[in-house]
Amino acid sequence: xxxxxxxxxxxxxxxDGVDTLLSLVSHCDxxxxxxxxxxxERLGLGPDVCLQRNPRLVYGRMTGWGQHGPLAHTAGHDLNxxxxxxxxxxxxxxxxxxxxxxxxxxDIGGGAMxxxxxxxxxxxxxxxxxxxxxxxxxxxxxxxxxxxLLLALQAAGKMHTDxxxxxxxxxxxxxxxxxxxxxxxxxGSLEPKFYRELCRRLGLESDHAFEDxxxxxxxxxxxxxxxxxxxxxxxxxWCELLEGTDACFAPxxxxxxxxxxxxxxxxxxxxxxxxxxxxxxxxxxxxxxxSNPGQIPQRGGHTDTVLREWEDRQGKQ
Numbered sequence: 001x002x003x004x005x006x007x008x009x010x011x012x013x014x015x016d017g018v019d020t021l022l023s024l025v026s027h028c029d030x031x032x033x034x035x036x037x038x039x040x041e042r043l044g045l046g047p048d049v050c051l052q053r054n055p056r057l058v059y060g061r062m063t064g065w066g067q068h069g070p071l072a073h074t075a076g077h078d079l080n081x082x083x084x085x086x087x088x089x090x091x092x093x094x095x096x097x098x099x100x101x102x103x104x105x106x107d108i109g110g111g112a113m114x115x116x117x118x119x120x121x122x123x124x125x126x127x128x129x130x131x132x133x134x135x136x137x138x139x140x141x142x143x144x145x146x147x148x149l150l151l152a153l154q155a156a157g158k159m160h161t162d163x164x165x166x167x168x169x170x171x172x173x174x175x176x177x178x179x180x181x182x183x184x185x186x187x188g189s190l191e192p193k194f195y196r197e198l199c200r201r202l203g204l205e206s207d208h209a210f211e212d213x214x215x216x217x218x219x220x221x222x223x224x225x226x227x228x229x230x231x232x233x234x235x236x237x238w239c240e241l242l243e244g245t246d247a248c249f250a251p252x253x254x255x256x257x258x259x260x261x262x263x264x265x266x267x268x269x270x271x272x273x274x275x276x277x278x279x280x281x282x283x284x285x286x287x288x289x290x291s292n293p294g295q296i297p298q299r300g301g302h303t304d305t306v307l308r309e310w311e312d313r314q315g316k317q
Contacts, residue, residue, distance in 0.1 A: 002296050002297060003273070003278070003293040003295065003296050004293025004294045004295075005293075005297055006297055006301075006302035006305075006306060007297040007298065007299050007300055007301055007302055007303075008300060008302055008303040008306045008307065009299060009303050010303070012043050012045065013043070018043065018045060020307070021045060022045070022050070022053050023310065023314070024310055025050045025054050025057060026053050026054050026314075027054070027310065027313060027314070028054065028057060029056075029057075029123050029126070030057065030058040030059075030060055030119050030123060031050060031057060031058075031059055031060065032060040032115070032119070033045075033059075033061060033062070034061075034062040034063070036063070036072075037063065037066075037067045037073060047059040047061075047134045051132055051134075054132065055130065055131060055132055056126040056130055056131070057126075057132040058122035058123050058126055058132050058133060058135060059132065059133070059134045059135065060115055060118065060119050060122075060135045060137060061134060061136050061137065062111060062112075062115050062137050062139075063136075063137075063138050063139070064076045064077070064080070064138065064139045064140060065081070065138060065139075065140055066136060066138030066140060066141060067136050067138070071084075078100075078102070078103050078105075078106035078107045078111075078139070079100065081106050081110070081138075081139040081140045081143055082100055082105055082110075082143050083098075084140055085110075085139075085140045085141075085143040085144040085147070086144060086147055087100075087105060087106075087143040087144060087146055087147050088100055088105075089163070090150065090163055090166075090169050091105075092163065093163070093164065094162070094163045094164030094165075094170075105143060106139050106143050107139065109142075109143070109146060110140075110141075110143035110146055111137065111142065114137050114145070115135065115137035118137055119135055122135050150168075153166070153167060153168070164219075164220075165216055165219075167190075170216060170219050171216075171219050171223075172219055172222035172223040172225070172226045173187055173188070173189040173190070173195050173198060173213055173226075174189070174190060175187065175223060175226075176252055177226060177227055177230035177231075178227070178230065179230055179231065179233060179234050179235040179237075179238060180232060180233055180237075181236075183234070183235035183251070183252070184235070184251070185230060185235055185238050185239075185242075185249065185251050185252060186249065186250050186251075186252055187226075187248060187249055188248040188249075189213075189247055189248045190248065192213060193246070194246055194247060194248045195213045197245060197246045197247045198242075198247040198248070198249075201241060201242060201245060201247055202226075202229065209221075209225070235251050238251075239251055255270075256277060259272075259277055268280055269282075271292070273292075274295075274296075280292070281293075
């Protein structure tokens with residue numbers, strides 16, 4: 001998370017610290033803060049003060065609950081924001097508690113990625129108009145926005161409130177299964193032609209019970225049958241049979257296993273730096289490919305260097 005960045009440490013509870021940050025703000029495209037609502041204002045670093053210093057500034061505010069509302073000043077974490085936004089509801093099997101991928105949907109997807117898009121849009125607007133603005137990126141807002149596809153399916157009658165009864169969380173052909181060795185695989189044969197390919201490769205094409213893939217009342221029994229079938233072979237054996245076909249199949253891998261997978265290696269998705277597994281930059285750019293990030297900074301390790309650079313820059317303007 002920190003690799004390739006520079007770190008400066010400023011005591012914002014001192015007048016000198018506030019002045020130092022405001023001097024940096026004067027020449028920045030954007031500022032990101034992740035305090036509870038009102039904290040930056042109490043420090044004398046609220047958006048009004050910063051935008052007065054730099055009218056082109058894009059002031060990014062990252063919170064869980066947002067800048068206003070009954071819960072705005074309440075503590076919370078990724079799981080809580082997903083729960084309230086509705087984004088957590090379908091993450092689990094019928095009758096079981098929902099279980100989200102840790103931090104991926106809220107903190108990273110509904111948080112960091114939405115804030116990044118907002119900041120970039122704000123910077124483009126500022127460069128075109130000379131006017132900055134505030135970007136209020138609340139994880140609860142953005143996680144709710146990520147349910148757009150599910151709500152569209154709901155409006156079309158294809159996504160029901162009860163879990164396990166809808167197109168993306170109920171079918172036997174869109175699920176994960178345990179194998180004989182305790183590892184897991186996934187199948188997602190959503191379209192009929194892919195479902196027929198799955199059945200053909202599993203030797204089920206002549207089994208009348210598997211003919212109609214969209215009869216929801218049959219899904220529970222067929223999930224049980226597929227679960228029993230997939231437990232008869234190891235994950236490697238299922239990979240040998242199904243991987244690389246149009247059955248829409250993939251093994252469920254740990255991050256370390258993913259880094260060793262031939263497809264991921266061919267695309268150079270992961271690398272190891274200083275003994276730490278990490279993904280390479282994404283997405284990929286044809287004209288401006290990113291370089292590999294540098295070392296992980298020590299907290300405050302670049303304070304003197306950065307401040308000297310800023311002083312030199314101000315002196316030349």
